[in-house]
Amino acid sequence: MSQQLDLPALLAHPANGGLRAIATTPAAAAARSTAVVPWRDVMVDSSESRLPFDGTDSLAIVTVDPPLTSWQQDALIRRVRDRGYRALAVPNADVFTPGSRVLAERLGLTLLHADDPMMLAKACWELLEGRDTLTLGYVRRVAQSIEYHANGLADLLRHLSASVGHGVALIDAQGVLLEAGGTLPKAVHKAIDFGRWLDTVTVSDGAAASARVDSPSRVGLRLTFFGTGLSTLQLSALAVAAEVAMPVVAARILIDEVADVNDAAVASGLLREFLERRDSRDAELEQRMLDRGWRTTGYHLGFRVIGRTRVDTFQLLRFVTRELAALPVDSHAATSGRGVTGWLSFSAPPAPSQVENYVTALRGLHAAARRAFNVAAGIGSLESGSAGLVATIDGASDAARIAANRSATGWFVRIDTLGLEQLLLSWTENDTFVPAAESLLAPLITRAPDLLETLTAYLDHESGIAATADALGLHRNTVSTRIARAQELLGLDLSDPEVRLAVHLACRAVKP
Structure with a gap:
């Protein structure tokens, strides 16, 4: 055989027949899965008696259940170990008694359970000799995932993860944008080479295979398959799978961005129409706002983020929306002029301490935005009702215009901290x-x-x-x-x- 068989890699195989380690305790089973010495070969037969006698440092797979009595289990373990085997995989391995499990550990025999021993045998063969088969298996799973209709990029990644059997993430140099099937460890992300077309990495926290996403609208992205225990062979196969899946991901990004741009334009127009009508009520307009989840009732805290120089307002909106999602409050945002206008809504009047916490959170949002955009931000005062929503947005807009010239405040101004003279002067800059x-x-x-x-x-x-x-x-x-x-x-x-x-x-x- 040209390869050695590694238990972590076998456990990471998406079609390993339901393999899991058996030990005296679950903790011991987990520890054993990482401590087992790689096996040089695998032998498969219907019973222990039919296994070859020369099983030195190999894995034995038996397709029948183990005996139920303790002494028969002990005898089975001794016979398998005497033939040189280092591991035994059988269906229904949970029937091994605690005493038999202790014996296996003392003799250095790893007990494994497999729902489907023949599927496990196929996985072993792929890891030992079937490199092309392993790669084609991953590619076939990618193709199967693409057959399903995806409701957006996040849904597509979920399909890919479920089909391929590993975690998948869309990342850039700053971090993870979207992921499914697990959490990409920070150490793995840090080790990825963003300059290469295909890249594989292995660190103590896990491993990943990634491909650069060739997207005209989003540079610096990579599609990444990741997991723990992945062997070099598996990573190489997953890199090919990532390369095959990449064009579909790039196309989905483009489709979603077109839809997002159209939706942003609709939201921007709706917000402009609402602000222009100000105090006049319009049932049809309010219904359209409700359809978007924009409540005019309750209490509102407006904010505005504007570019101090030219900025891509759509990308700024994308950033603001992502940051707002982390806040435990009803929040909305839309592009407006050369910036983004948004507000937080509350069904009941928030306590002053809550308002201060949300202002602090919005200050943090602005600080994070400044790392990528040259922007200033303003915060309105807490207001109620439809007229109050207009008022707090107006106040936030005035504060943002003042903040654009206030380096001393970090380009951030809260309307409640300003005097009347400053507000009047900011009003003179209004387009009307x-x-x-x-x-x-x-x-x-x-x-x-x-x-x-x-x-x-x-x-x-x-x-x-x-x-x-x-x-x-x-x-x-x-x-x-x-x-x-x-x-x-x-x-x-x-x-x-x-x-x-x-x-x-x-x-x-x-x-x-």
């Missing part, structure tokens, strides 16, 4: 306010830009003539004349506090 400000100040913008500059400085200095004159290097009379002329052109009375505030904000909005 800027055109209105330009219209209000049009006579100065087009005909007298020097008057606009003086008026802006005048309002910035709390309507102080002397302070304005000093700031601009003008005579006080000149400032007084210009302010009077500006009021005349605008047709406004700056002695009215509300008018003065509106003009001041408009000046700030159009200021270059």
